[in-house]
Amino acid sequence: MVKARDLDPSASPLDYYGSELRRLREAAGLSQPQLGSCVFVTGSLIGQIETTKRVPTRDFSERVDAALGTDGAFSRLVGLVLRSQLPSWFQAYAEMEARANFISTYQCQLVYGLLQTERYARAVLGVEHRERLDELVAARMERQRILSRDNPPALLVVLDEAALYRQIGGPAVMREQLSRLLEFRDSPWLHLQVLPFSVGQHAAVMGSFTLLRFDDDPDLFYSESYDSGHMTANPRVIRERSLGYARLQGTALSREDSATLIARVMEERYGEQPEPDRRAVA
Template identity: 75%
Template sequence: MVNIRDLDPSASPLDYYGAELRRLREAARLKQGQLGDKVFCTASLIGQIETARKVPTRDFSERVDAALETGGVFSRLVGLVLRSQLPTWFQAYAEMEAKAAYISTYQSQLVYGLLQTEAYARALLGVDRPDQVDELLAARMERQRILEREHPPALWVVLAEAALHQEVGGHAVMRNQLAHLLTFLERPWVQVQVLPFSAGQHTGMLGSFNVLRFDDDPDLFYEEGYAQGHMTANPALIKERSVGYARLQAEALSPERSVALIARVMEERYGERPGPDEHAMA
């Protein structure tokens, strides 16, 4: 007999999702295996999600909505579930990021989260929390959905050249990540500038930071640390960092020259490498 774990639907978004999945599955008079057949997964996975032992994906949620004819219940819930998987101290920032009309970010070492590929993000997230990498990855990919909205935020990224050379996940992962950056050329609301090594000392050397601007709310400044992030609406700090950000933009390469540098690093540093029998003969 299957051991059914009692859930408190009010305990967390994940528990609520699991309780609702079980309730609506049973209302449809389907066993776990029968629902699994309809959504192309195992009965075990259905059971794990119903007992809040596994985090659902957006794809799973959309398939369940179609199978159970729920009118999009799970597709609406999954965003809350995935956001709840983010570190507690980061959740407030993620909520404000999703509401921002304009995001400006300086990244000193890594590609900004909204522009990361799955493989790049998985490599990063697996360093400190390998046991939770699937859940954290799903949450990060969910954050990126704001760029797919009908009216996405304007996003301006100043990326230190070091981020292009810091190899994350291996050779192929980095090549694909840089290629992914180049795809944002087609999105007029996303601008990427590279701050080259030749810029020397600059106002961003203390570390990465973001400034969020809203249509009807005060601006916010955010910086991340090892233990937690720091977010504030302090006008003096925001003014200082906004001026600093403008200086970084001025010192960075133009978007067009940045594209050329990204493409060059992609080919020269992460281009296809010949096998042991393909080296040119002397």
Template identity: 70%
Template sequence: MPLIRELDPSASPLDYYGYELRRRREAAGLRLRDLGDVVFCTGSLIGQIETARKVPQREFSERVDAALGTDGFFSGLVGLVLRSQLPTWFQPFADMEAKATYISTYQCQLVYGLLQTKEYARAVLATGQPDKLDELLAARMERQRILKREQPPVTLVVLDEAVLHRPIGGREVMRDQLLHLLSLKDERWIRLQVLPFRVGEHASLDGSFTLLRFDDDPDVIYTEDLISGHMTANPETIRDAALRYAGLQGAALSVEDSAELIKGVLEERYGQQTGTGQRPVA
């Protein structure tokens, strides 16, 4: 008889998930194979999740809730599990981002994480050569769920025009990413602007940053370097960042002209016809 790995449910969100999955499966009188058949996976995968050797996904968790009648328990827990897969230094920001009422971000290299397509995100994450790419990708996709809430954060994004031209992931991936950005134009809670090359020097030549605002907590600014991320609620730093962001918004193209610029890049670089009108001079 194989030795069953006993989990300490207090060790981590992943261990707690595995512990509860085994406990509730056994309480329902189901073998690994039985539950696997119901949720469309192998009994081996169920066993790996129950022993914290495999990270569960959201779709799996929703199926388990339906199969075991657990009233959303695993669907609720999986968000915490996936967030725990993020780099330790990034987790505090992810927690704050999920609670923010307003998000204002300037990105000079990449599409903001909340607006990335799955394949674009995979290509970005792979550059770090992580051991658990699939888990990191699932965690990034999980972050994006805040934009699907009944009342999502107001999300203001300024992208440097360079972001539109850097072919992350190859031709097809980048085309789909640009199409996704276009699809956000009519989202009520998202305002996407492009800072065109013609602006030249601007208020954030030093790099990207993100401002988070909350209903009941102080504002926070987040920046990253090559090694880790940094957050501060220092009032003078927040004030300086807010002024810089206002300058970036003022220099950037309008939402409408930004969409036309994205359409122009799609047509010129990817042969994608989007029904563009007059392209702005950028």
């Protein structure tokens, strides 16, 4: 069993978090069960986080900060910890996404990660990552915090109509997810359009992609395959994909018509279903 005293705080953000939690807990004169009682978790969970057996959540970190009077230290650190739980090939993109001032994305199969509900994300990630599912879901929810910043990035999303019909997690999860999309219809910084089936072939028929823009750095193009991501600042690629994205926006439904379609699919496909008649048949 890994002991906190054997951890190298410089080994990873998670190791550093665990060692700091133990150090500051002991400095406060608290046992693991005592701190657990203060933050409404078990002492065992405190021990697991201190020895990197469990990954802390943001809610846990905020409660620990309050209990230990650490002036937001753990709340600031947990973002780095959760980002480190992302697949290694995705971490570089996540760092750039968090810095971007302008994000343009086309998604052909799934709702864009920054707009996913927790239950939708859990269903998507749970297909192949059940052993680390809680950590990956927490990391995806942490990514979404950029949308609630005082100065969030401008976000343009073109979502293929297929993503509305691909049932992820069941009807209740899909209804919740589409309802979440409708919450953004009047957002001043998010522009959501649906690319309808009727368009046929289009400028992104080869698959999903994202363009990131920055104030002081070159634009980036990002796409991914099964287990890897590709990011480039090649000017020719940026120019071609930017033009392709403009074409997608031109052929997609308007913001208002997109919201109408989302609402219709939500009600017709994922609406509340009546309870089955369980009366015995005479």
